[in-house]
Amino acid sequence: PAVDIISAIEFDKTGDHLATGDRGGRVVLFERTDTNDHGVPRRDLERMEYPIGRHPEFRYKTEFQSHEPEFDYLKSLEIEEKINKIRWCQTANGALFLLSTNDKTIKFWKVQEKKVKKISDMNLDPSKAVGNGSIASSSTPKHCLANGGSPDRSYNYLGNDFSFPPGGLPSLRLPVVVVLYTVIY
Numbered sequence: 374p375a376v377d378i379i380s381a382i383e384f385d386k387t388g389d390h391l392a393t394g395d396r397g398g399r400v401v402l403f404e405r406t407d408t409n410d411h412g413v414p415r416r417d418l419e420r421m422e423y424p425i426g427r428h429p430e431f432r433y434k435t436e437f438q439s440h441e442p443e444f445d446y447l448k449s450l451e452i453e454e455k456i457n458k459i460r461w462c463q464t465a466n467g468a469l470f471l472l473s474t475n476d477k478t479i480k481f482w483k484v485q486e487k488k489v490k491k492i493s494d495m496n497l498d499p500s501k502a503v504g505n506g507s508i509a510s511s512s513t514p515k516h517c518l519a520n521g522g523s524p525d526r527s528y529n530y531l532g533n534d535f536s537f538p539p540g541g542l543p544s545l546r547l548p549v550v551v552v553l554y555t556v557i558y
Contacts (some may be wrong), residue, residue, distance in 0.1 A: 384549045385469070387462040391431055392471055394456025398440035400473050402484060403431035435484065435557040440475040452477045487556045 376397030383392050391403040407430035440454040455475055462470035468485035 381456045381459045381473075383459040383471075385460060385464075388429070390434075390461070390462065390469060392459045392473075394439065394459050394473055396453070396455040396473065398438055398442075398454030398456060399436055399438045400456060400459065400471070400482070401436040402434040402469070404434045406430050406432045437484075439473045439480055439482070440478065443477065445451070445477065484557060488552045489554050489556055490550050491553050493551050 376395060378396050379393050380396050381392075381394035384390070386393075390413045391405075393401045393403075395401075417454045439456060441453040444450070445452055453476060456473050457476065458472075458474050460472045462472065462481075464470065466485075468483050469486070471482050472479050475484065
């Protein structure tokens with residue numbers, strides 16, 4: 374369809390990222406995958422000789438809807454969502470910044486990756502869990518004194534449902550945080 378026709382294209386100053394805008398108001402970002410030249414100044418890269426058959430390779434990174442069709446009531450004019458121009462801005466803290474514009478509005482975008490993490494590798498026996506998954510027993514001692522003590526001196530507030538690992542306390546492990554996936558927003 375006509376909305377899929379590219380109307381703007383721009384490389385960032387390193388050449389590692391490419392942004393395209395289309396007539397439907399979408400911006401699509403690509404990331405270069407074929408280079409190991411990170412850290413080499415651009416001037417030196419331009420002087421290097423590459424075989425004629427070598428072309429840069431890019432992979433899809435993300436896309437987003439930048440502009441929607443609008444109606445300018447003061448001028449009685451429809452404003453297309455078509456992206457006219459894209460400009461990269463200076464990066465900071467691992468985030469990419471870019472400007473996109475249609476006939477009326479300039480928008481500033483920040484694109485960065487966020488790792489979604491999960492706590493895993495707990496070494497507690499799930500079969501011993503109580504009720505809603507907690508390990509401690511919700512039962513209270515039967516004979517309690519006014520100050521919270523117990524006349525029989527048994528302070529086992531964890532109850533009998535809790536079991537220590539076979540090696541005792543030294544074999545307890547801290548939970549491990551693992552990355553489930555990366556979100557680009």
